[in-house]
Amino acid sequence: IDRFQVVNYTFGNALGDHVLQEVATRLQSSVRELDTVSRFGGDEFVILLEEIESYRMPIQIMRRVQEALTQPFYVDNTSIQLTASIGMVLWTMDYRSAEEILRNATIAMQAARKKGTGKFRVFSPSLLTEAMSLMTL
Numbered sequence: 001i002d003r004f005q006v007v008n009y010t011f012g013n014a015l016g017d018h019v020l021q022e023v024a025t026r027l028q029s030s031v032r033e034l035d036t037v038s039r040f041g042g043d044e045f046v047i048l049l050e051e052i053e054s055y056r057m058p059i060q061i062m063r064r065v066q067e068a069l070t071q072p073f074y075v076d077n078t079s080i081q082l083t084a085s086i087g088m089v090l091w092t093m094d095y096r097s098a099e100e101i102l103r104n105a106t107i108a109m110q111a112a113r114k115k116g117t118g119k120f121r122v123f124s125p126s127l128l129t130e131a132m133s134l135m136t137l
Helices: 004-011 013-030 056-070 098-114 125-136
Strands: 036-041 044-048 073-075 078-080 086-088 120-122
Touching (some): 013 044, 056 086, 098 120
Parallel strands (some): 086 120
């Protein structure tokens, strides 16, 4: 969730936790019944999409996720506007571990954040090359 720490700093952790619960509910309602939504840590969530029939389907689902998250959150008579930066890994057949998939999704998420709030980015090998170049520097 983009700049979620501002919610915690401004309204406190209890309200922040309530917002995260609502985020989880909205994420779950944005995906299909066979998909999995999980809180990964802090303000990060992982969505595992099963049985993808076309490359368009995950992008359509992520657009639904973004739309659901841009609707105002109302907590204690307070309206909170959020956005999310989303990183996607589309095809996972060549991966040897879940850690590789999560790493590449995180790299794509960071690339989305560089484009501004509320963006999404699909992982490509060039993003990994760029990340490794930054580490070398």
